[in-house]
Amino acid sequence: ARAGAWPDRLLMAATLVGSSLAGFWVALLGMELFAVRLHWLPLMGAGDWRHYVLPASVLALLPTALILRMTRAGLCEILDQDYIRTARAKGLPPWRIMTRHALRNAMVPVVTVAGLNLGGLISGAVVTETVFDWPGIGRLLVDAVRYRDYPVIQGVTLLSVLGVLVINLLAELAIMRLDPRQRGH
Template identity: 60%
Template structure:
């Protein structure tokens, strides 16, 4: 187990290098010229060329990447082309808002998704199960931006119960958190139901029932522990989709997180900010996957890693 964890940790820098290369190439494939945007649409070609040289965009791509990678190793992701502020500072100012939103949304998804899946499995093919599956399919099918717009129109505009935009108070977290939690909640409910159905058919569950254990102990202590292995995997892997959903949610609710920062940076072709935000998000996904694999090993000691 220790050797496996150490091997995974040592592989993280190689993974991040590969990811940084993909991000670097993909961003430069975007249409538009940041030098032209910075110089202005009416600027002469000489001014555009001067701006391109100032930004280092006139250098060969390998040289540009080496500058980017060198700064990344030092913790320097460059300077924003739009605000002329250090990218690390911009990310540091916005990241707490995104992390708070993501953590609250995931806690909400776990709090409701896993019990809902258990109810569906326990009452399989009965009314509670049909209701859980109906809600899960609806939650997985509804577009995030549409749900956010409907929530804003209902609870902020018509009823006036919640703030419309921004992150000025704890009430501002309610709508974006719920909207962001719907999809992972639906996925967790369906995965928990499927996993629990398989576990409840095992012989040791029938043995536990025959011993006279209460349904609560059977379901929570014996069944859920073994059913959690695929659920933990889904929780870790869905972190990436949660970040993707945060981009849309933050844009709709004018949330001051890195998702909205990324959208604004794409609009202005702000290469350093796009690279920095994407790298931070992907790093979070990689770390979450590693933590998920470790959690699976702790839940099931029978698993042996090579």
């Protein structure tokens, strides 16, 4: 969709709402709508795949909204560049221009932000696990703090730091693959 067209405006409004809402509130709203009123998903528990849909959706909402907004902003900026006009003038098909030229260059800042946001999923997991009454690493950390279990606090912190480091390393490797200019840095 073109910038400013109704699908673009609708997507931007949805991502603005998605990035503005607190995870706790979205979880409660999702539970009320999809579990209590519509009976599409189970309210709590852990069994089949349906038990994971609501918590995973709540956890993914904020990062997905931010990544969509950044991707759109990057694409809008890149699609006005001279090399895109040159590719169009050469007669390249629009899908090739989008995938080979525009999207590849727009993804560099998006991958950086995505790497940072994935590290933030750990804090989101605490809220999600609490609301959905799930045992998990976030809940383990909260209980360890409550009962002053320092070895568990240190272990979860170390695991979280290692997870963030690995995610950021993978993001840097992806950036080097997307942008050859970054390989020398």
